[in-house]
Amino acid sequence: MEFHDVVYQRRSIRTFKDTPLDSTVLEQLVTDATRAPSWANSQPWHITIVTGATLKRIKKRHYERAVAGRGGTADLSVAHRNDFAREAQQNMENWNQQVNETLNKDPQGIATFSQAQATLFNAAAIVYLTVPQNATGWSLYDLGAVGQTLALSATDHGIGSIPAYELVRYPDIVRQETNLQATQLLAMGIALGIPTDSPINTLYTTRMPLTNSLTLLH
Ligand SMILES: Cc1cc2nc3c(=O)[nH]c(=O)nc-3n(C[C@H](O)[C@H](O)[C@H](O)COP(=O)(O)O)c2cc1C
Numbered sequence: 684m685e686f687h688d689v690v691y692q693r694r695s696i697r698t699f700k701d702t703p704l705d706s707t708v709l710e711q712l713v714t715d716a717t718r719a720p721s722w723a724n725s726q727p728w729h730i731t732i733v734t735g736a737t738l739k740r741i742k743k744r745h746y747e748r749a750v751a752g753r754g755g756t757a758d759l760s761v762a763h764r765n766d767f768a769r770e771a772q773q774n775m776e777n778w779n780q781q782v783n784e785t786l787n788k789d790p791q792g793i794a795t796f797s798q799a800q801a802t803l804f805n806a807a808a809i810v811y812l813t814v815p816q817n818a819t820g821w822s823l824y825d826l827g828a829v830g831q832t833l834a835l836s837a838t839d840h841g842i843g844s845i846p847a848y849e850l851v852r853y854p855d856i857v858r859q860e861t862n863l864q865a866t867q868l869l870a871m872g873i874a875l876g877i878p879t880d881s882p883i884n885t886l887y888t889t890r891m892p893l894t895n896s897l898t899l900l901h
Pocket residue numbers: 693694695696697778800845846847848849850886887888
């Protein structure tokens with residue numbers, strides 16, 4: 684695919700088909716993703732991908748907790764909306780509206796959205812991104828680049844993706860099922876799969892105008 688198409692066609696996908704993903708393709712995505720730059724080429728990341736029986740167990744345990752209304756205990760702290768900058772709060776409000784407009788087209792819309800979270804989007808694979816617990820913000824910067832490059836490579840391979848807090852909301856489940864070392868911080872998860880044609884997957888989010896996000900000085 685053309686670079687521009689890859690960037691603009693990537694969007695968060697929230698329900699995937701049951702179709703499994705080939706291990707060779709998953710390895711290719713990680714090979715591409717780890718072309719990301721990092722502090723002194725430290726490559727501080729570790730990537731764990733779950734599919735098959737392991738993923739099934741994680742999904743089952745996550746679902747039971749999510750429907751029971753258990754709060755998350757993610758390794759990275761979660762800020763309350765009010766603690767974001769005003770502009771970010773407005774952007775989140777706009778996103779809420781866009782989500783509602785998209786979901787209202789579907790009578791089951793709102794239920795589909797929360798069901799999607801609880802079922803981990805019916806992902807065919809989940810990619811967990813980790814760094815050492817004592818890593819600095821620089822390593823998290825590096826990890827973000829890995830995540831986005833992976834999502835772009837997925838788009839290029841015809842695979843849908845979503846980076847989601849939901850995937851790392853109960854890190855103890857992920858730790859138990861993947862034998863993730865206690866010294867590793869579970870920073871983020873990315874769900875992968877073939878998108879269904881559910882209306883939820885048609886959401887194409889806007890961005891604030893460049894005048895809000897760019898300072899270009901001469
Ligand atoms: C750090 C982070 C956490 C996110 N967590 C969730 C989540 O838990 N559930 C969800 O549905 N979407 C989640 N998203 C997806 C965002 O809502 C989405 O990236 C944003 O609205 C922009 O839309 P786009 O990815 O389609 O361009 C998350 C994205 C990021 C980067």
